[in-house]
Amino acid sequence: MLRTVLTAALAIMAAPAFANDSVAELGTGGLILSRSDAVAMQSEDLFISPEKVTVDYVFRNNTDKDVSSIVAFPMPDIEGDPNEMPAIPEAQSDNFLGFEVTIDGVDAKPQLEQRAFALGIDITADLKAQNVPLYPFGDAAKAALAKLPKDVTKDWEDRGIIIEDTADDGSGMQTAYVPFWQLRSTYWWRSTFPANKEVHVSHRYKPSVGGTSSVSFFSEGQFRDPQYSAYKTRYCMDGAFENAVRKAARENPDGYPKYYESRIAYILTTGGNWASGTIGNFKLTIDKSSPKNLVSFCGDNVKKVGPTTFEITAKDFYPERDIDILLLEPSDNGGNGG
Structure with missing residues (x-):
């Protein structure tokens, strides 16, 4: 695969003033069908920006026969x-990406399947038995853990389900038990x-955008x-x-460069369960949001189609790698960004 990198105009502005901390991006992707040799994907139109991801299939x-499939x-x-x-x-919702889907223009009502794991062991039933929400970062889960009986708290700590954490909640340093489990979530529906x-199936959600306060x-x-x-390998700088x-x-x-990083990961290599395994017409649009931003990603035959947008098109496309996007966004804050 050719490594095509697109560089926006450089804006010389002040560097970040905040600490050199980092937030991890979560890799997201598209729809997956149960295996079918009858249903072909004629086209996929994928749009990725820091604000939203939309996919139209x-x-x-x-x-000559109807086909029922799990999506x-x-x-x-x-x-x-x-x-x-x-x-x-x-951050306070089970639907933590704001996922929405339509089928032929009509809003669908997908079911949400969620399971919780600790040390690779399914502990969903344990959490539900104590009325603890499965989503680990919501305030509701922390409140529920504070009400656990002492014997349950001790057992869950021994099993790696929860851990002690000390943090400042605004009233000084406090120690409490917090979730340490992994949540696996899947939206699914049956489609004919x-x-x-x-x-025509369309879905949209808010991407998880990782970031670092400096380059x-x-x-x-x-x-x-x-x-x-x-980074040179992952983003083709x-x-x-x-x-x-x-x-x-x-x-x-x-x-120090007067930028901070944003990172988006899109999992393109899953799926392929449709007839032929390729996408008839594939289109990817990446929007870097501002002309002042720098953007770098890997791809073939990339075209700039607008002040902030870049496009890749292909026929009979088979995805061989995922999409990783690096954005450098200028900051007008003072400091050295270190």
């Missing part, structure tokens, strides 16, 4: 670790594909490994992109 049943949207796994906070758009007809792969006037090598980072660093008296 056209499926066609090329046989699923796997949500990213959530790890209940207070030291590894992921970027969660809807009529004989010799097309079905993590560059400091003190040079690129730094191992982060630099990993080219010379123009790297020169823009160097220029930003030179024009900052503190020697």
Whole structure:
């Protein structure tokens, strides 16, 4: 695969003033069908930006019989670790990505299947027996844990379901038990594909956008490994992109690029359970939101189609790698961003 990187105009602004902390992005993807040799994916129109992900599919049943299939949207796994906070758009909701789906223009009502695991063991029944919500980062789960009987608390701590955590809640440092389990969530529904007809399926959600308060792969006037090598492979950074980072660093008296990172991961390689296993017409649009942002990602035959948008199109497309997008966004805050 050719490594095509698109570099936006560089904006020389002040560097971030906040601490060099990081929030992890959660990898999301598209729909997965139960195996079918009758239903073909005629087209997929995928749009990715920091604000939203939308996917429009056209499926066609090329046989003379109706086909019933399970369609699923796997949500990213959530790890209940207070030291590894992921970027969660809807932090108090089971539908933490704000997932919505329509079929031929009509809102669908997918079912949500959720299971909780600790050390690889399904502990869903344990949580439900104590009326503890499965979603680990909601306030409701923490409140429920505070009400657990002492013997249950001790048992769950021994089993790696919960851990003690000390944090400042605004009234000083407090110690409490917090979730340490993993949540696996999947939206799914049963869909009928009529004989010799097309079905239009669209879904949208808010992506999990990871971030770092400064450019993590560059400091003190040079690129730094191992982060630099990993980013070059994952995001296909080219010379123009790297020169823009160097220029930003030179024009900052503190020697740091005046940007902070945003990262989006889209899982494209799952699926393929439709007839032929390829997508008849594939279109990917990536929107970097602002002309001042720098963007880097891997792809073939990338075209700039607007001030902030880039497009990839392909016929009989078979995805060989996932989509990872790196955005560098200028900050007008003071400080050295270190």
